[in-house]
Amino acid sequence: MSTRSSGVDSLYEALEIPRAGIISCLAQTKSNNRCVTGVPNRRRGAIENHIKTIFIQDLNGEDDQALEAAQPSLKQLAALLICTHNTRMEPHARGIIVVDGTRYKEQINYISSVLDTRLRSWLSKKKEKSEKSQPKGQGTSNRSSRKSQIPVAIPKTRQTTRQYGAENNALDEKSLDRFQEARQYTNPQRPKLIRESTIGEHEEDLFMSARHRDSTHRNSYTYYQKEPMSPFSPLSPRGDALVMSPASVASPDPSEVFTPSSNISTPSSVSTTPISGLLQPVDFDSSPKKKSQKSPIRENKPIDESREVEDMMQKMKLDQKDLDDDDDDDEWCNPSKQLFVSSTSRRPMTFRLGEKPEESPVRAIFDCMVKPPRERYRDSGYVYCFAEKSAPGYLKIGFTLSSELQETTELPISSWAKKHNKDKVKKRLQEQERKCGHDIDLRFQKFMPCAVQKMEALVHRTLHHENRMASCPALKCSEKHREWFEVSEDIALGVVEVWQEFSRLMPYNAAGELSEVWKDYASSQRRECILTTTELLDTEWAEQIIKVRNSNKVRLRNDLAEAQERRKMAEWQFKLVQDELLGARKGEERIQQELTKLEDSSKSANGDKHEELRL
Structure with missing residues (x-):
């Protein structure tokens, strides 16, 4: 140490x-x-x-x-x-x-x-x-x-x-x-077939003829009489390290000797497993009919998992393209590396590794953040999470728009809106059950006031390493479901709540543009930060959220003070206008009264004049 x-x-x-x-x-x-x-x-x-x-x-x-x-x-x-x-x-x-x-x-x-x-x-x-x-x-x-x-x-x-x-x-x-620590085997290899006993001087050796090795009649033998060899004689089959004694079986295919990938011999198992356990003796007194039958190795060979996978693919109507990824790396596109197969009355769900992880997942998160959300997905909605009862350990994370909350982003949400929104989430889950035949267990749903589809995409990139590709249990569904994750509910809930806090800060405006403070932060992190998503969310991201929240509070307080000043000014101006309006009304009434008096006096004067003329 x-x-x-x-x-x-x-x-x-x-x-x-x-x-x-x-x-x-x-x-x-x-x-x-x-x-x-x-x-x-x-x-x-x-x-x-x-x-x-x-x-x-x-x-x-x-x-x-x-x-x-x-x-x-x-x-x-x-x-x-x-x-x-x-x-x-x-x-x-x-x-x-x-x-x-x-x-x-x-x-x-x-x-x-x-x-x-x-x-x-x-x-x-x-x-x-x-x-x-x-x-x-x-x-x-x-x-x-x-x-x-x-x-x-x-x-x-x-x-x-x-x-x-x-x-x-x-x-x-x-x-x-x-x-x-020391290792006994630095390069484990398959066990080699060797002679179990030395060949006697006058012993007849049993070899398989070369012309029969690739034919269907594999149990054909040729007897060779041992002859003296000179030092300059060419190599004969007897010099081969894979020569079989009469007590050994005819040379089998490698697939008959070596087990599938799940049963590959380790160094410890090789040292404890004798060759006689792999090769069974053959009865030479048996009839030719018995010789044409399968060897004991074929009768007792382990199950070939690759054939089981092919049978399963045929039953599920899948081809190699459905199991292969765009990358050529065997770790990500090997169909035999399925992580889970559930056993239900429907077609079983199968899960395999999702897309190959990014070299810098944090950079992928900020690239997604800077890109403007599509116009139809800038509204609010819910990010939900449900599990398939027949596939424990896997969670589906999706989203649904909430048209009822498009007019307001105030929190907490009213009970009427919550009930209405739950109905929308329930309707979305019913569509999933009807289309894909899921047996759904809803775990949680979180409201996103701003750009719900963008928040879902950020959640997916945060859980990039846990992403899994899933086959649909519905026989008629041919879609590739990429939104499944092998993660616990607590971790998924924590990640969704992190991005819910980001959504509450309203980072995108009505045109889908990211605010300047978040643009600057994303640009600096893309250049300088090479951290894991967990390290980012626990440290610098949490500090940035608090910093932006406090900045927004200060900005809103200043905006509120300015709005209050404008209101007071408007009220004062409104009072002046009211006083001016009241004075104008009084002046109008006074003028109207004087005009009425003049009209009355002129009428009385005209009446007196007519009376004098009549007399």
């Missing part, structure tokens, strides 16, 4: 990264100086993991191989050694960087080059020290002896069930010792 720890300590020292205290940023500033800001302390665990990975890769290969295998880890380590944009004392240089006459495309390339130079120096010093300490008469390097004691490569596993908030790719001191 102390040796491993000292080796990791020496690698820390060679890379000039302090194992305790503040880790300085390695980026270059605009003034072509080294940044003096420290990286966040929460990244120390991820930095530790990458350094241990580089140390293990050095133990498992030659110098050139170790350097080549360490490049991805060096690049990820370089990204972690860049401080965050909101804590920098001086802005970093952007675009092409020139240091000591060398041009670098971006900061990560420059830091990766610095770490690579330091790693090469460390490896060369280790090699010189190893050569000096090695006794005479042996090779100049003891790396080959170490390779026979440790695994050739580090096993890579995909996380299918991980706790939300756990650190990914964690390597502790025990795992370092486990990779150093």
Whole structure:
């Protein structure tokens, strides 16, 4: 344990990264100086993991191989050694960087080059020290002896069930010792067929004729009489290591001897399983009719899983295209790697690995975020999650629009709207049951005030590693269902609630444009951040949500104060207008009264004049 720890300590020292205290940023500033800001302390665990990975890769290969295998880890380590944009004392240089006459495309390339130079120096010093300490008469390097004691490569596993908030790719001191343990077999191979006994001098040998090996009459034999051989005689069949004695069976096909992938012999099983257990003796006194029958190996051979898969594909009306992925990697497109097959009265659901994981899932999330949502999906709605009762451990995550809540985004939602919306979700699930024949168990549903389809897409990219391709239980349905996930309900609920908080901040306007604060944040994270989705959501994303929420509160308070001032001004102006209107009305009444008096007086004067004339 102390040796491993000292080796990791020496690698820390060679890379000039302090194992305790503040880790300085390695980026270059605009003034072509080294940044003096420290990286966040929460990244120390991820930095530790990458350094241990580089140390293990050095133990498992030659110098050139170790350097080549360490490049991805060096690049990820370089990204972690860049401080965050909101804590920098001086802005970093952007675009092409020139240091000591060398041009670098971006900061990560420059830091990766610095770490690579330091790693090469460390490896060369280790090699010189190893050569000096090695006794005479042996090779100049003891790396080959170490390779026979440790695994050739580090096993890579995909996380299918991980706790939300756990650190990914964690390597502790025990795992370092486990990779150093001796292995009895460094390259397991299939067992070879050998003679069980030596051939006597005058013993007749039984060989299969070459002309019968590919024919249907495979149990045909030719007897050869042993003849003396000179040292210069050509090789005969008897010199073959696969010669069978009379107590052995005729040469079977490899598929008859070796079991399918699920029963492949391991080194331990090979050492405990005798060859006689694979080859059964043949009765030479049997009749020709019995000889033409199947050999005992064919009668007792294990079930061929590949044939079972082909039969299942025929029953499910699937072809190879339905099981293959666009990528040529066998890990993602091998149809025999089905993860689950349920047994129900309907056609069983089958699940296989989904799309090949992105090199940077976080970058894929921000690419999806920046892209504007389609016009018909900018409205509010619900993201729901249900399980198929016949397929435990798998969840379907989808969405449905909620036209009833398009006019308001106030929270909490009214009870009438909730009831109306539950009816819409229920209607959507009934469509799924009717079309695909699911036996649905609804787990939860969360309201998204803004761009519900975009929120569902972000949830899917967050759970990218848990994504599974599912076959539909309905016989008439030929669609490929990509929205299934092998994940627990708690983890799925936590991820959906994270993006619900994002939706509540109303990041998209009516035209589908992302707000400037989120554009700037996404741009900076795409350039600098190479983290797992769990690390992002637990640390920097949570801080950004709080920061934007507080900023929105301040902005809304300011907007409210301005609105109140405008209201007061309008009320004051309205009062002035009311007073002016009241004065105008009074003036109108006074003028009307004077006009009425004049009209009355003129009428009385005209009446008196007519009376005088009449008299």
